[in-house]
Amino acid sequence: MWNKSQRGVTLIELIVAMVIIGVGLAGVIGVLTRTAVTSTDPMITKQMTAIADGMMEEIQLKPFTGDGARAANGCDRSNYDEVDDYADYGGSSGIQVCSMDGTVGPAGYKVGVQIVSGSGGIVTGAIPNGDTREITITVRNGANSYQLVGWRTNFGGG
Structure with a gap:
């Protein structure tokens, strides 16, 4: 039975959010790695x-x-x-x-x-x-x- 007052996120929404955050973190780590290599x-x-x-x-x-x-x-x-x-x-x-x-x-x-x-x-x-x-x-x-x-x-x- 479904109640409109229940709140939360679905499994699909969690997976999409994890993919977006993962791609963003990969980009940031790539930039930090490049900066660390050329910092000398x-x-x-x-x-x-x-x-x-x-x-x-x-x-x-x-x-x-x-x-x-x-x-x-x-x-x-x-x-x-x-x-x-x-x-x-x-x-x-x-x-x-x-x-x-x-x-x-x-x-x-x-x-x-x-x-x-x-x-x-x-x-x-x-x-x-x-x-x-x-x-x-x-x-x-x-x-x-x-x-x-x-x-x-x-x-x-x-």
């Missing part, structure tokens, strides 16, 4: 940026000219006393990231520095080409790379 990429980019910024600051704080001699052992840069000492540091493939005294930094990162004399068209006529250096720092981690370009001028004349 921003960290790698941030570390490459920090490494390049640190190297750029180190180079730009050096005097424009020095004694002209460069004595380095591996990644030890403690004897670098001028901007030009960093020219071709790490070569084309880069060198393991390390601090100025040669202490090894984070694994998997390589850094390379290129220094070009002259303004490269950035400043025309204002500063003589011999008094300008374009500094390009490239940091690599596997297939990822980050490049930072800066300039240093001989603003003090020495």
